[in-house]
Amino acid sequence: MENSYDVVILGGGTSGCSCAYNCAKLNLKTLLVEKNNFLGGLMTAGLVIPVMKSSTSDLNCDYYNQLVALCKKYNAQITYKDKNDGWFNPELLKIILDEILSLPKLEILFETDILDVVKNNDSIQNVILSHKLLSLPIVAKYYVDATGDAKLSKLSDCSFLTDNDLTQQSTLRFIVGNVDTERFCKFISSVDLNEDITNTYRDESNTRNELHFTTASTWDENKKWALDKYLKKGVEDNLLIDRDRSYFQIFSVAAGAGQVAFNCPRIDCYKNNPFKYSLELINARKAIYRLFSFVKAQFAGFENAIITNIASQTGIREENRVKTKYVFTKDDIISPKKTANPVLNANYSIDVHSKDKNKSVLQKTGSYTLPIESLISSDISNLFVIGKILGADFYAHSALRVQKSCMSMGEAVAKYIASIEK
Numbered sequence: 116m117e118n119s120y121d122v123v124i125l126g127g128g129t130s131g132c133s134c135a136y137n138c139a140k141l142n143l144k145t146l147l148v149e150k151n152n153f154l155g156g157l158m159t160a161g162l163v164i165p166v167m168k169s170s171t172s173d174l175n176c177d178y179y180n181q182l183v184a185l186c187k188k189y190n191a192q193i194t195y196k197d198k199n200d201g202w203f204n205p206e207l208l209k210i211i212l213d214e215i216l217s218l219p220k221l222e223i224l225f226e227t228d229i230l231d232v233v234k235n236n237d238s239i240q241n242v243i244l245s246h247k248l249l250s251l252p253i254v255a256k257y258y259v260d261a262t263g264d265a266k267l268s269k270l271s272d273c274s275f276l277t278d279n280d281l282t283q284q285s286t287l288r289f290i291v292g293n294v295d296t297e298r299f300c301k302f303i304s305s306v307d308l309n310e311d312i313t314n315t316y317r318d319e320s321n322t323r324n325e326l327h328f329t330t331a332s333t334w335d336e337n338k339k340w341a342l343d344k345y346l347k348k349g350v351e352d353n354l355l356i357d358r359d360r361s362y363f364q365i366f367s368v369a370a371g372a373g374q375v376a377f378n379c380p381r382i383d384c385y386k387n388n389p390f391k392y393s394l395e396l397i398n399a400r401k402a403i404y405r406l407f408s409f410v411k412a413q414f415a416g417f418e419n420a421i422i423t424n425i426a427s428q429t430g431i432r433e434e435n436r437v438k439t440k441y442v443f444t445k446d447d448i449i450s451p452k453k454t455a456n457p458v459l460n461a462n463y464s465i466d467v468h469s470k471d472k473n474k475s476v477l478q479k480t481g482s483y484t485l486p487i488e489s490l491i492s493s494d495i496s497n498l499f500v501i502g503k504i505l506g507a508d509f510y511a512h513s514a515l516r517v518q519k520s521c522m523s524m525g526e527a528v529a530k531y532i533a534s535i536e537k
C-alpha cells in the first residue's frame with residue numbers, strides 16, 4: 116500500500132502532539148491525523164489553560180519543555196509566581212504547535228477523521244481515513260489512539276472500562292476581553308485575602324508587564340469562598356441561576372491583554388444520550404451569557420467586557436477509558452509501586468468535579484508512576500491509548516488526566532515503540 120508509516124496517531128491534541136513530536140524525533144515515519152483544522156485539542160479548541168503543575172521530576176517531559184521554550188520565543192506563555200510555566204495563550208498555541216511539529220519524519224492531515232479499521236486477528240492491519248469526500252487507506256506498524264473519546268479503539272472493537280457509575284462534570288469554557296485587569300485585581304485582592312484561592316502576579320519578564328490573577332468560588336461548603344456572596348447576589352438579582360454557583364473559576368490569559376478565561380459553566384456530558392447532551396450545550400451557552408452579564412454588573416473592571424471566544428470543543432473531563440494490559444487504580448496512586456517502564460512521575464491530586472453539592476473531591480497524593488502497560492490495549496497488539504482514554508479506574512484517571520501527564524504518555528509511547536523497532 117502506498118501510504119505506509121511506522122506510526123499513525125489519531126488525534127492531534129494534548130497527548131497526540133507529544134507522541135507525534137517524539138516519534139518523529141526518534142526517526143519513526145509518522146502520520147498525525149486531526150479532525151480540526153488546527154492542533155492542540157483541549158489546549159486550543161477547549162480553551163483549557165493552564166497546564167497543571169503535576170510532575171515531580173522531568174520523566175518524559177522533553178516535549179513539554181520544548182513547547183514552553185518555543186512559547187517563550189513567541190511571548191505566548193507566562194510563568195506564574197508558583198513557578199508553573201504552563202500558562203499558554205490558546206490562539207498563539209495553534210501557530211506554535213504547527214512550528215514545533217514541522218519535522219522531516221512527520222506528516223499531518225487536518226480535517227481528517229477515521230471511517231473504518233481493518234483487523235487481522237488481534238492486530239490492526241490498516242485504517243481507512245476520511246478527508247472531505249476522499250477515503251484514504253493507510254497502513255502502519257503501530258497505531259495510537261489519542262482522540263480523547265477512543266474512536267479508534269471503538270472501531271477496533273476494544274473492551275472499555277465500566278468500573279462504576281461515577282462521572283465527572285464537563286465544562287464549556289469561554290473567554291471575555293476588554294477587562295480592566297488592574298481594577299479587577301485591586302477589587303478581588305480586597306474581597307478575598309485567602310491567597311490559596313485568589314492571588315495576583317505581575318509578569319515582568321517582558322515589556323507587557325501585565326498583571327495576572329486567578330480566583331474561584333464553588334457552592335461546596337468545605338472552604339470559605341469570598342466570592343460566593345456576589346454569586347448569591349447574582350442569583351437574587353436574577354442574573355444567575357443557583358447551578359451557576361456550583362463552580363466559578365476565572366483567570367487571566369497569557370499574552371491576552373484584558374482577557375479573562377472562565378473554567379465554567381459546568382454541564383453534564385450524558386455519555387449515552389446525544390439528544391440530552393445537545394440540549395445541555397444550548398443550556399451551557401445560556402449559562403455563559405448569564406455569567407458574562409453577572410461579571411459585567413458585579414465586578415469592577417468588567418464594565419466594558421465582551422465575549423471573545425466560546426470553546427469549539429466541549430471540556431469533557433472523562434468519557435471512555437480503554438481496557439489496557441494493566442488497569443491503573445486509585446490504590447496505585449495512594450500506595451505507589453515500582454514499575455519497569457515508568458511513563459511519568461506525577462503528584463497531581465485525585466480531582467473529581469461532582470455534580471452534587473459537597474461531593475467534589477480534591478485529595479492530595481504523594482508521587483506516583485504509571486506503567487506503560489496502562490497505555491497498551493488488552494485486545495489489540497499494535498494499539499496504544501494515550502491521554503484521557505488511558506486504562507485507569509475512575510479515581511486514578513481523575514489524577515492522571517492533567518495535561519503534563521497526558522504529554523508524558525505520548526512521549527513514553529513514542530520511546531517504547533522506538534525501543535521495539537531498534
Ligand SMILES: Cc1cc2nc3c(=O)[nH]c(=O)nc-3n(C[C@H](O)[C@H](O)[C@H](O)COP(=O)(O)OP(=O)(O)OC[C@H]3O[C@@H](n4cnc5c(N)ncnc54)[C@H](O)[C@@H]3O)c2cc1C
Nearest residue numbers: 126128129130150156157167262263430431502503516518
Ligand atoms: C474542563 C476541563 C478543564 C481542565 N483543566 C485542566 C487544567 O487546568 N490543567 C491541566 O493540566 N489539565 C486540565 N484538564 C485535563 C486535560 O485538559 C485533558 O485531560 C487533556 O487535555 C486530554 O488530552 P487528550 O490528548 O486526551 O485529548 P484532547 O486534547 O482532547 O485531544 C484529542 C484530539 O483528537 C482529535 N480527534 C478526536 N476525534 C478524532 C477523530 N475521529 N479523528 C481525528 N482527530 C480526532 C480532537 O480534535 C483533538 O484534537 C482539564 C480538562 C477539562 C475537560
